[in-house]
Ligand SMILES: Nc1ncnc2c1ncn2[C@@H]1O[C@H](COP(=O)(O)OP(=O)(O)O)[C@@H](O)[C@H]1O
């Protein structure tokens with residue numbers, strides 16, 4: 001999973017966009033135990049990427065470092081080319097969907113998806129468009145999302161809301 005994209009200028013001389021996420025030689029130790037060992041990887045914008053591995057291999061620790069909930073013992077993390085290794089979680093444009101307790105049970109499906117967009121102060125029409133687009137991707141496009149429904153059942157079931165990492 002080691003890639004190098006440091007040549008930020010293509011052969012035509014045009015500037016290439018930096019990767020959306022870049023981990024550079026990231027190592028995390030907990031009291032001398034190495035949880036993540038010299039990990040370098042890059043994700044392009046819009047890329048779908050899965051971290052797979054046995055329990056204890058460092059998946060959660062890696063995601064927690066990207067989210068800012070752990071700091072690397074060494075190495076750097078970049079978002080869109082900006083070094084955010086020491087940026088606190090609330091100042092990073094990163095969202096984490098936890099394995100459980102991922103939904104607000106008192107909100108409709110639509111309002112759960114819209115929550116972050118509203119927090120960011122997005123325009124009402126943009127929110128509607130983005131929510132519908134993403135529900136469509138999740139295969140939930142045709143349902144009645146405006147109806148206030150209890151999402152607890154969905155959050156307790158294995159699909160589609162539970163994401164394991
Ligand atoms: N806060 C912590 N303190 C000490 N050890 C930890 C901590 N978090 C994770 N670990 C250890 O780091 C290793 C990787 O854990 P983790 O990232 O949770 O793996 P995974 O998500 O791949 O199952 C494991 O050995 C785990 O026990």
Ligand SMILES: [Mg+2]
Nearest residue numbers: 059060061165
């Ligand atoms: Mg885990």
